[in-house]
Amino acid sequence: MTSKGPEEEHPSVTLFRQYLRIRTVQPKPDYGAAVAFFEERARQLGLGCQKVEVAPGYVVTVLTWPGTNPALSSILLNSHTDVVPVFKEHWSHDPFEAFKDSEGYIYARGAQDMKCVSIQYLEAVRRLKVEGHRFPRTIHMTFVPDEEVGGHQGMELFVQRPEFQALRAGFALDEGIANPTDAFTVFYSERSPWWVRVTSTGRPGHGSLFIEDTAAEKLHKVVSSILAFREKEWQRLQSNPHLKEGAVTSVNLTKLEGGVAYNVVPATMSASFDFRVAPDVDFKAFEEQLQSWCQAAGEGVTLEFAQKWMHPQVTPTDDSNPWWAAFSQVCKDMNLSLEPEIMPASTDSRFIRAVGVPALGFSPLNRTPVLLHDHDERLHEAVFLRGVDIYTRLLPALASVPALPSDS
Ligand SMILES: [Zn+2]
Numbered sequence: 388m389t390s391k392g393p394e395e396e397h398p399s400v401t402l403f404r405q406y407l408r409i410r411t412v413q414p415k416p417d418y419g420a421a422v423a424f425f426e427e428r429a430r431q432l433g434l435g436c437q438k439v440e441v442a443p444g445y446v447v448t449v450l451t452w453p454g455t456n457p458a459l460s461s462i463l464l465n466s467h468t469d470v471v472p473v474f475k476e477h478w479s480h481d482p483f484e485a486f487k488d489s490e491g492y493i494y495a496r497g498a499q500d501m502k503c504v505s506i507q508y509l510e511a512v513r514r515l516k517v518e519g520h521r522f523p524r525t526i527h528m529t530f531v532p533d534e535e536v537g538g539h540q541g542m543e544l545f546v547q548r549p550e551f552q553a554l555r556a557g558f559a560l561d562e563g564i565a566n567p568t569d570a571f572t573v574f575y576s577e578r579s580p581w582w583v584r585v586t587s588t589g590r591p592g593h594g595s596l597f598i599e600d601t602a603a604e605k606l607h608k609v610v611s612s613i614l615a616f617r618e619k620e621w622q623r624l625q626s627n628p629h630l631k632e633g634a635v636t637s638v639n640l641t642k643l644e645g646g647v648a649y650n651v652v653p654a655t656m657s658a659s660f661d662f663r664v665a666p667d668v669d670f671k672a673f674e675e676q677l678q679s680w681c682q683a684a685g686e687g688v689t690l691e692f693a694q695k696w697m698h699p700q701v702t703p704t705d706d707s708n709p710w711w712a713a714f715s716q717v718c719k720d721m722n723l724s725l726e727p728e729i730m731p732a733s734t735d736s737r738f739i740r741a742v743g744v745p746a747l748g749f750s751p752l753n754r755t756p757v758l759l760h761d762h763d764e765r766l767h768e769a770v771f772l773r774g775v776d777i778y779t780r781l782l783p784a785l786a787s788v789p790a791l792p793s794d795s
């Protein structure tokens with residue numbers, strides 16, 4: 388075909404847009420369609436394909452390009468398939484249409500987080516394979532469900548399975564975040580998510596009376612203590628230009644629940660908080676601090692954890708780590724400047740690092756505003772394609788890291 392129009396689009400971009408149209412949106416993702424999409428990719432690329440159902444309806448799809456030396460540990464390229472919900476009325480274009488504007492920006496939920504990365508992995512592998520390359524280490528691509536709601540039915544279970552052990556992963560790449568400057572952000576650790584619900588109980592009664600010891604006044608005290616802590620961490624971040632967001636602890640009040648009527652003082656109320664605890668925090672002391680804020684508010688104030696990650700790990704970013712050496716050397720060769728940071732949010736990397744596999748969080752997206760989870764999430768096709776180039780250089784280097792003591 389020689390006619391003008393979409394036929395002229397780069398095939399990698401077309402594939403990316405096809406994937407963006409699959410509605411893997413929480414809370415009811417169409418995982419079946421995503422699995423079928425990756426099975427078809429495996430067939431087309433001549434890759435091994437394994438489906439591991441880690442919980443009913445939750446399948447991890449593993450695409451494998453075997454290396455020439457099966458004795459060596461493998462490279463794991465991980466990406467999640469689910470995306471967060473949208474507020475459709477705030478979007479310029481349908482978030483599941485993958486509309487491309489005249490400048491080349493592709494609008495879609497998942498354009499940055501992280502459907503771009505899944506396709507960039509696949510397209511880099513395709514290119515290298517077509518060019519006839521083979522590398523010593525096996526490359527596995529894992530496409531996992533459930534990340535956006537905590538990974539409890541996804542990577543958290545998968546890393547405990549014999550099928551994961553059998554991959555013999557020596558090193559992993561997973562998602563990062565776009566960088567608006569010319570530089571690329573790379574994450575070597577993460578803050579730990581602690582989701583905390585504080586429940587306050589007190590004396591109920593008529594809404595016209597000065598009732599003492601109410602649930603609301605005690606909850607208010609805890610909320611004040613926690614928001615004062617938030618302000619302190621915010622100031623600490625603001626006053627030190629060397630500190631990046633991931634190096635301090637953040638917290639947001641994300642839910643308030645309780646009450647039945649204007650004129651009934653409720654016996655119970657609760658507040659929910661999303662803490663992201665910096666990796667250098669003393670977790671035991673921090674939990675005691677939370678408990679003491681509850682106790683200081685009065686009788687009948689308790690807390691429970693909906694999520695409490697206790698195993699922060701750091702992947703070294705110096706040449707003592709041969710994976711870092713290979714990764715950073717490629718970036719140097721390509722003149723890419725890297726900004727190593729602690730991931731402020733949480734990804735499946737935490738489960739991977741916790742089972743002893745070093746991992747870097749990297750989405751090869753520079754000159755791109757950070758729009759993950761936001762309205763009008765979009766990515767320029769040229770940035771997307773540059774990312775494929777970057778993986779096309781990274782994969783040969785990583786899959787050719789010579790035998791390590793940990794390989795035997
Ligand atoms: Zn993500």
Ligand SMILES: [Zn+2]
Binds near residue numbers: 471500535759760
């Ligand atoms: Zn996300």
